[in-house]
């Protein structure tokens with residue numbers, strides 16, 4: 001057993017002090033994540049291209065984990081270190097009280113973001129931090145937890161920039177975008193968090209009809225239904241990193257889940273219509289919506305996008321077509337996008353029109369966009385184009 005480690009008295013009797021929470025997101029989604037954090041009543045302390053920071057207690061970390069739509073991970077600060085190389089990082093990390101949060105019978109996964117000249121492969125940094133964790137626990141208890149890369153139990157994240165290391169506990173575990181409903185992904189599905197951000201950008205709140213032609217596996221329609229029903233996305237999943245921490249307070253977690261379940265929609269949701277030309281895509285979308293528990297809120301149709309039935313009351317229409325880099329013949333795609341422009345102009349007067357596509361194809365629609373919002377969709381530079389579709393929308397050559 002390690003003699004130089006002082007076993008500190010349990011912190012459970014002391015009031016918990018708020019800690020730094022870092023919420024990570026897909027690059028560029030920060031503005032929508034910030035908005036969500038503020039809407040939940042929290043103050044944002046800082047933000048950058050891939051995340052937002054605030055201060056909160058464990059109950060706040062749990063609430064954010066259950067309710068955020070655009071975040072990847074909720075990370076709770078565990079310790080900061082100064083380390084120039086892996087040995088120094090190991091020596092700093094073994095001094096942290098891992099035995100308070102990880103059981104010797106547990107299982108730990110280390111993930112990292114490393115920008116340090118002495119580390120060529122971040123897997124090495126992960127391994128040395130894992131060594132520090134299991135060595136410390138083994139010195140305290142005489143046994144050590146298992147370790148691996150599956151990320152299904154305790155997850156520890158290392159952020160290492162130059163000689164600064166921040167070590168956090170991953171409250172979410174697997175990415176929050178893995179909601180668990182998309183059992184049948186189909187071709188080129190959109191990440192759930194990007195779909196949620198697009199809907200936020202379109203000011204969607206469920207009060208007006210929403211039409212999603214080219215719905216694919218149904219991600220945008222399903223995220224919309226979750227928003228319209230005010231359903232916390234974290235309720236769709238049962239496993240989170242926090243549940244595998246020794247400090248996990250089941251009572252607080254249950255209370256947070258119960259209060260998330262009590263959230264009510266502001267009004268009964270207006271119709272959501274999702275269509276696709278591919279019957280298998282519509283079948284997958286319907287099954288995914290059923291897994292998410294929102295199939296009763298979405299009407300599905302198999303048809304060409306231009307044949308999608310529009311409700312009488314105008315609302316929002318969002319098209320996410322294919323892009324040349326991933327799917328489809330480029331020449332055919334250009335004519336599809338031109339047809340999309342004609343459809344919006346001729347059939348969607350009075351609607352708020354949006355097209356999400358690659359930067360290259362954004363210029364082929366033939367309608368002037370009122371707003372172009374950049375999105376990084378994996379490696380593809382995308383745009384959400386917003387069109388004001390009043391009767392007699394003019395076609396112009398300026399699609400920039």
Ligand SMILES: C[S@@+](CC[C@H](N)C(=O)[O-])C[C@H]1O[C@@H](n2cnc3c(N)ncnc32)[C@H](O)[C@@H]1O
Pocket residue numbers: 185186187188189190191213214215216217218219220275276277278281303304305306320321322323
């Ligand atoms: C990029 S995928 C949409 C992905 C979707 N947002 C998701 O998350 O799964 C484009 C979809 O457009 C559909 N599509 C292509 N041409 C179409 C057309 N003319 N009319 C309707 N749907 C079409 C394809 O079948 C495909 O499912």
